Amino acid sequence: MKKTGILILVVLLISAAFVSGCVSEDEKETPTTLRVGYQPSTHQIAYMTAQDKGWWEEDLAPYGIETIEEHVFPTGSPEMQAMLYGNLDIAYVGAAPVITALDKGLDAKIVAAVQVQGSNLVLRPEFNYSSPKDLKGLTIATFPPGTIQDTLLRNWLKENGLDPEEDVEIKGMGPGEAMSAITSQIVDAAFLPHPAPSIIESEGNGRSIVASGEIQKDHACCVLVASGKLIRENPELVEQIVKTHIKATEYNQENPEEAARIFAARTEWEPKMVEKSFADWDGVWISDPKFIVNSTVQYADFQYELDYIENPLTKEDIFNTSFYEAAVA
Numbered sequence: 001m002k003k004t005g006i007l008i009l010v011v012l013l014i015s016a017a018f019v020s021g022c023v024s025e026d027e028k029e030t031p032t033t034l035r036v037g038y039q040p041s042t043h044q045i046a047y048m049t050a051q052d053k054g055w056w057e058e059d060l061a062p063y064g065i066e067t068i069e070e071h072v073f074p075t076g077s078p079e080m081q082a083m084l085y086g087n088l089d090i091a092y093v094g095a096a097p098v099i100t101a102l103d104k105g106l107d108a109k110i111v112a113a114v115q116v117q118g119s120n121l122v123l124r125p126e127f128n129y130s131s132p133k134d135l136k137g138l139t140i141a142t143f144p145p146g147t148i149q150d151t152l153l154r155n156w157l158k159e160n161g162l163d164p165e166e167d168v169e170i171k172g173m174g175p176g177e178a179m180s181a182i183t184s185q186i187v188d189a190a191f192l193p194h195p196a197p198s199i200i201e202s203e204g205n206g207r208s209i210v211a212s213g214e215i216q217k218d219h220a221c222c223v224l225v226a227s228g229k230l231i232r233e234n235p236e237l238v239e240q241i242v243k244t245h246i247k248a249t250e251y252n253q254e255n256p257e258e259a260a261r262i263f264a265a266r267t268e269w270e271p272k273m274v275e276k277s278f279a280d281w282d283g284v285w286i287s288d289p290k291f292i293v294n295s296t297v298q299y300a301d302f303q304y305e306l307d308y309i310e311n312p313l314t315k316e317d318i319f320n321t322s323f324y325e326a327a328v329a
Contacts, residue, residue, distance in 0.1 A: 037091040050248035074174035094148035103309035107228035109320035114222035118283025120197035122206035132160035144172030195277030220292035
């Protein structure tokens with residue numbers, strides 16, 4: 001009887017565990033709202049175009065999404081902070097802030113590329129420039145530590161024999177603050193993503209001296225990030241998000257004038273100024289993550305050398321390319 005009782009108890013426990021596992025699987029949360037982070041930059045027009053066309057809600061409705069909840073950020077650092085707090089499901093953001101956040105424990109992966117290059121170092125007109133050494137003693141505004149621009153700028157200065165801590169003063173700012181700072185001559189130069197450099201030049205407050213593609217050719221800039229929770233619990237939804245992103249990217253590539261109109265309507269900038277930015281920049285909208293893997297891992301190496309992160313990160317730590325591969329299969 002004792003053996004029989006023990007056997008029955010074991011069977012009941014196994015059954016309970018099996019049922020519990022099934023319930024857990026069935027009770028996976030299916031979101032009805034997709035929380036999206038992005039920045040008001042021409043780098044991230046793919047998100048704006050898909051929203052303008054109604055593609056996000058239309059394409060994601062079969063997966064239970066009823067509402068797209070937008071969250072706008074000035075730079076990538078606060079955006080990734082919001083994702084660390086669990087307040088975003090996906091994010092259009094620079095690759096470098098993702099690395100900093102992953103090092104701090106962010107549960108997320110880059111699932112697609114958004115854009116490469118597309119920033120310029122703009123110097124006030126009264127300063128002469130023939131080489132990076134001419135920047136010694138100047139004050140440069142750029143995005144805060146851990147962002148694409150900050151990471152690229154510091155590494156480029158080091159490669160050209162300048163100490164980014166001693167030879168120049170780097171001030172971390174959002175785009176609006178940095179544009180105001182160079183206009184009011186609080187800073188001597190600004191390294192910013194487009195369209196800010198074109199606006200500074202058009203107003204006579206500076207001239208572009210270096211494009212970011214000259215600093216590092218084909219460097220990763222903006223990426224599409226999905227939370228680990230969304231990846232694990234709603235992989236079909238993540239694949240469709242990537243498909244919609246690809247569709248919007250290709251639309252913008254084929255229709256730059258409309259992309260300029262969409263961006264201008266959202267930011268209240270003149271469409272002609274946005275079109276000028278497209279003519280001035282060296283940026284390219286893309287979606288295939290394989291083109292940015294190497295430079296993104298290099299960012300991790302740069303940030304480790306700068307003591308921005310405690311541990312070096314690998315491709316596997318940063319990327320999940322399976323959703324892109326499935327989307328284009």
